[in-house]
Amino acid sequence: MKIDPQNPADLSAQIAHAIREAIVSGALIVDERLPSEAELADQFQVSRPTVREALKRLAAQSLIRTQRGATGGAFVNRLSFEDAYSQQITTSTLLLSMNAVSFDTACEARYALERACAALSAERRTADQLATMRAEIFRQSQPGLTDEAFCASDVAFHRALVDGAGNPVLSYQLAGAVEAMQPLMNMITFTARSREEIIALHSKIANALEARDAATVDATLAKLETYTRQLAMDVAEQRRRPA
Amino acid sequence: MKIDPQNPADLSAQIAHAIREAIVSGALIVDERLPSEAELADQFQVSRPTVREALKRLAAQSLIRTQRGATGGAFVNRLSFEDAYSQQITTSTLLLSMNAVSFDTACEARYALERACAALSAERRTADQLATMRAEIFRQSQPGLTDEAFCASDVAFHRALVDGAGNPVLSYQLAGAVEAMQPLMNMITFTARSREEIIALHSKIANALEARDAATVDATLAKLETYTRQLAMDVAEQRRRPA
DNA sequence: AGACTTTTAAATGTCAGACAAATAAAATCT
């Protein structure tokens, strides 16, 4: 079932790969217990530390969870949306921060995806989600708000909009894009004037969602995208010639 | 810089977390070498195996790479799009296969995202990407094609469409959704009649992209979505009452 | 002197055995 070639390189990676394949292919089902570390070591003819390194690799991807004690061991993990979110966010953040993805490219992708949710959200949004958006808009209009708090509220607003589509897969996909951009957004929304503009657009989106007017939501998101990218360009321009 | 509380639970996870934060926050930059395992063990006041488990966790997420030899060690990895793709695909596949995400939900999300790319792709697609789509359509019309090969070609077609948007972030986001659904798609496109229908819609999409007609691309993708979900429902129906 | 070979040192990869801690089942006692 899970054998291991005799080439001596990176045994723990090979073992992790074998077990991962077994999980993804369905040979190991959710909540099934893996053999104990000692048994796995015996089975793969390696030492226990090597097995442990392999298991830690899988734990890092939330593929297994471990439990100590008599009936403990490593169990195939049911991947929760929360786990998937956080992995997606980590990956997206790293891609943005160190792979030469421009803010413009990230912004375009983010709004393209968000507009994809708009039609569904106009159709399905609950009163609860609408109330969340209104509450966040109110928070954004408070005077003493820090840039970080404003952007956190911005994320929460957009999160509610996306969740309105009622499709957890879309929510999961967008969580990365929206949250990964937050640090970059922090740097471009620092003037009162730009906050006012953003809040006005947010209000328009909430109103359109309340009226289940998908076209207006889409058009307003397009405006928000244009405005955000314009702000980013202005900031970049100011950086280039600080005089 | 990276300290460690004295609570005794899961030291390797804590160390991995500390180093991950240092990387994500930018305290450790790309290609920078981490201290050696022995030095880290000393620094965190733990043993080398514990440090190694932590490093393997990070390696599993492609955050670091290790190199043996005199000038070897653990280096902060520049996350490549390929690495991000494969992680995205693994995560999405697991979400679909074991988290009670229905085919319908996944399908809706996938086409919503794909239609988000349609407008951009109509504007920017290259002649090369158009040629790829035509070639895949031709392959799909070959008589002796297996279901797996047909679906692989289907994935390649849609991949070319998404890549046409010229936004690597969108490509990365959609790679997971499209590829993770392939095993499920394999099961529903097995009749000649359904293949014909799909090929016709693919041709219509390619033609519209050639004419840079975003509205038709969008409308045709909507038809393809409806048709795919209908096929899936029929298959589910047949499964329910096999007589 | 220059090119090739050998040695050496540093680092990761692996192993073996041991103990600690947690946990649930089994055994024991009241």
Next chain:
DNA sequence: AGATTTTATTTGTCTGACATTTAAAAGTCT
């Protein structure tokens, strides 16, 4: 029978050692 203690199993961690890889330093030969 119920509560308590014991015990066995399993993961978490430590110590120390050896193997392997790699590049630089040292040495050797032409």
